[in-house]
Amino acid sequence: MSRTVRASTTQTRDKLIRAAEEIFARDGVDGGQMRDIVRSAGQSNPSAVQYHFGSRRGLLDAVMALHHERTDSVLTGLVKTSRGSAVEPAVEGVEGLDGQEAVRALVLAQAEELGTERGRRRLCVAAQLSHESGIRSRVPHPELRGSVHWDVIQRMDDVLPDGLAEPLRRERLDLALTLISAALADRARRSLAGVEHLTGDQIFLAELVSMTTALLRATPPAA
Structure with missing residues (x-):
């Protein structure tokens, strides 16, 4: 060729x-x-x-590949600098993140897509496919396999209450990913439509991290 x-x-x-x-x-x-x-x-x-x-699915996968690549790239930078300081060097890899830091990293990384029109559109698409991460089976989607993105999702498990049954652990993680995706997609749609937001980005993202963490930490239902 x-x-x-x-x-x-x-x-x-x-x-x-x-x-x-x-x-x-x-x-x-x-x-x-x-x-x-x-x-x-x-x-x-x-x-x-x-x-x-x-196929149609092949095209959709190509769209999502760009979203995952951007998220993974941003996450890689966030993970390396999440705890970096003059006295505490940056963590190399997700092992140094606690669960809430993992939630925050994932929210901030995906929120980078809010900065461009194409990114906002990809967020709208990604929210429709949030259930395909693979967290319900603990087997990552092929696009997430071997990625920092998947490792960060796994670290979010640390936020869950001790003693929570494995099926509930998986379901809560899936719900958390759905919440993050849906919230970011809603904000993206409003931006695309020129609708004014109720809060600024900093407050919105901090609130999303807090709400997602609270969902994961909620008291388990009675048996």
């Missing part, structure tokens, strides 16, 4: 991904139509998605 053809293929894939971010955020991952994505990407071939991504 020539350099020109490779460049053209890359450009077309990027156009389709950008269009998919917009359509999936607006119409939903199930409601978004491939024909609308192809048209929005300026492609004349109706099979463009199949040609470049193999």
